[in-house]
Amino acid sequence: MSDAVDSIVEHWNRERPDVDVSPMAVIGRITRLGRLFDQELRTFFAQHDLERWEFDVLATLRRSGGTKGLTAGALNRAAMVTSGAITNRIDRLAAKDLVRRVPCADDRRSVFVQLTDKGTELVDRLLPLHVANEEHLLAVLSPEDRDNLVALLRTLSISMGDTSID
Numbered sequence: 058m059s060d061a062v063d064s065i066v067e068h069w070n071r072e073r074p075d076v077d078v079s080p081m082a083v084i085g086r087i088t089r090l091g092r093l094f095d096q097e098l099r100t101f102f103a104q105h106d107l108e109r110w111e112f113d114v115l116a117t118l119r120r121s122g123g124t125k126g127l128t129a130g131a132l133n134r135a136a137m138v139t140s141g142a143i144t145n146r147i148d149r150l151a152a153k154d155l156v157r158r159v160p161c162a163d164d165r166r167s168v169f170v171q172l173t174d175k176g177t178e179l180v181d182r183l184l185p186l187h188v189a190n191e192e193h194l195l196a197v198l199s200p201e202d203r204d205n206l207v208a209l210l211r212t213l214s215i216s217m218g219d220t221s222i223d
Contacts (some may be wrong), residue, residue, distance in 0.1 A: 126171030
């Protein structure tokens with residue numbers, strides 16, 4: 058059985074046999090799967106009246122541990138978006154009473170973003186459902202296949218410099 062990328066590679070091999078397009082077999086699949094996973098996750102979160110990015114911000118705050126929260130800058134680095142985008146996201150989550158801004162006692166220029174009780178409850182309720190959904194998406198892979206894929210993807214991530222969320 059073949060997938061869409063097999064067709065793309067086959068077409069290039071026919072049209073440009075002088076160019077080794079084998080990297081497309083990897084990059085194309087990662088890109089296409091990223092889009093497919095993104096759509097599946099968007100659909101899942103929409104069923105819970107959330108955008109995917111909303112859960113990402115809430116989950117980042119929840120997994121950071123502690124009640125202090127995170128600065129907008131720390132959230133920005135974890136989300137890999139612009140500072141304007143993270144400000145907009147915080148505003149939208151605050152309007153839903155899922156996060157709050159708390160001034161830093163030591164530095165009035167700094168503000169911490171914290172989960173509200175409602176935000177914590179939402180993340181804690183959705184996390185097991187989210188993980189079950191991801192489990193469903195990966196069900197075709199054996200545990201050994203997953204371990205191998207994780208190792209390969211980690212190697213690629215490290216080579217691209219993606220080694221920290223701080």
